Amino acid sequence: MHNCYAFDGGNAGDWRVVSMSPRCGAALESVEYIDVRRSDRREEIPTSTWTLHGQISNLRYATRAEVTTLRSTQEALGRPEARQAALIPIKKSEAWWNLAQDERRSLFEEQSQHTAIGVSYLPAIARQLYHCRDLRQPFDFLTWFEYAPENAGAFEELVTKLRLTTEWRYVEREMDIRLERYR
Amino acid sequence: MHNCYAFDGGNAGDWRVVSMSPRCGAALESVEYIDVRRSDRREEIPTSTWTLHGQISNLRYATRAEVTTLRSTQEALGRPEARQAALIPIKKSEAWWNLAQDERRSLFEEQSQHTAIGVSYLPAIARQLYHCRDLRQPFDFLTWFEYAPENAGAFEELVTKLRLTTEWRYVEREMDIRLERYR
Numbered sequence: 001m002h003n004c005y006a007f008d009g010g011n012a013g014d015w016r017v018v019s020m021s022p023r024c025g026a027a028l029e030s031v032e033y034i035d036v037r038r039s040d041r042r043e044e045i046p047t048s049t050w051t052l053h054g055q056i057s058n059l060r061y062a063t064r065a066e067v068t069t070l071r072s073t074q075e076a077l078g079r080p081e082a083r084q085a086a087l088i089p090i091k092k093s094e095a096w097w098n099l100a101q102d103e104r105r106s107l108f109e110e111q112s113q114h115t116a117i118g119v120s121y122l123p124a125i126a127r128q129l130y131h132c133r134d135l136r137q138p139f140d141f142l143t144w145f146e147y148a149p150e151n152a153g154a155f156e157e158l159v160t161k162l163r164l165t166t167e168w169r170y171v172e173r174e175m176d177i178r179l180e181r182y183r
Numbered sequence: 184m185h186n187c188y189a190f191d192g193g194n195a196g197d198w199r200v201v202s203m204s205p206r207c208g209a210a211l212e213s214v215e216y217i218d219v220r221r222s223d224r225r226e227e228i229p230t231s232t233w234t235l236h237g238q239i240s241n242l243r244y245a246t247r248a249e250v251t252t253l254r255s256t257q258e259a260l261g262r263p264e265a266r267q268a269a270l271i272p273i274k275k276s277e278a279w280w281n282l283a284q285d286e287r288r289s290l291f292e293e294q295s296q297h298t299a300i301g302v303s304y305l306p307a308i309a310r311q312l313y314h315c316r317d318l319r320q321p322f323d324f325l326t327w328f329e330y331a332p333e334n335a336g337a338f339e340e341l342v343t344k345l346r347l348t349t350e351w352r353y354v355e356r357e358m359d360i361r362l363e364r365y366r
Binding site: 004055057058059060061062063064066067097098100101102103105114131132133136137 | 241245246250283286288290314316318319
């Protein structure tokens with residue numbers, strides 16, 4: 001099992017950067033392209049401006065019922081029609097990480113409907129979460145979304161809803177990077 | 184915040200190895216001493232026979248009530264009287280990691296009383312959990328226990344109880360290393 005991925009920001013890659021907007025906290029340096037590759041987390045590509053590493057890991061909050069719904073509804077990354085994407089790296093505050101599991105679960109779902117909001121945009125908006133807090137990266141998560149151009153409006157709704165949740169009050173660094181498939 | 188630790192098995196270190204017993208899965212090579220140090224996880228000590236890396240991370244199952252009990256009862260590592268220790272690296276099966284959060288929580292506590300068993304031996308048996316699954320290490324967790332020699336019997340009870348739990352059926356590799364403070 002090899003679940004580590006690297007996101008190289010630079011002047012070449014499969015995805016062309018359409019916009020980079022710092023939502024809060026320090027901005028990432030502007031780049032023209034992002035390349036996504038499987039990786040050992042120790043590698044660096046010398047030509048990239050920055051590299052973010054993340055890892056697909058086990059689900060941390062979803063119940064069995066939620067997992068069943070997700071798996072039956074979501075589609076994989078890489079659909080030919082999904083020519084737009086968003087990479088939104090997020091870091092949560094120490095206050096979040098100091099919460100107990102039941103408190104984080106309650107904020108995540110009962111108060112913020114994080115999974116429920118995501119499910120309501122499936123299968124149009126495909127999603128993948130990469131964990132990186134335990135890899136000592138500058139962010140805790142790299143969130144990735146892929147969708148067809150005709151679903152760009154739905155994606156705006158989705159991120160707007162998530163950012164209005166109670167959970168989002170614990171986000172202390174967030175960078176919003178919009179992409180289109182280049183090759 | 185720098186929460187990464189390395190456990191170097193070799194011929195020198197703060198802890199002398201009293202015994203090394205493979206409980207299940209592949210054994211670790213025998214060593215005479217283990218040294219515990221803060222680390223960047225990328226470092227290796229060339230003189231050590233093996234090095235296990237782990238990281239103190241957020242709690243994954245404990246509720247607020249359990250966290251409050253733990254924090255009010257447990258003692259820190261490094262007590263002068265705690266001259267005995269155990270390092271028990273553990274790897275859980277893919278079946279465990281594929282469970283949903285509510286299923287893992289139920290197995291961990293409602294069915295296995297993992298926290299409750301640990302709490303019943305506080306403050307005598309000090310504990311620290313190091314996570315390493317997301318560091319791509321050979322184990323998922325490094326569990327560490329420290330106690331005074333007069334509490335060695337209590338420690339045997341504690342590990343015996345944990346190994347009889349339903350949760351332990353998901354442990355597919357476990358090495359039991361007993362130590363005494365050397366310097």
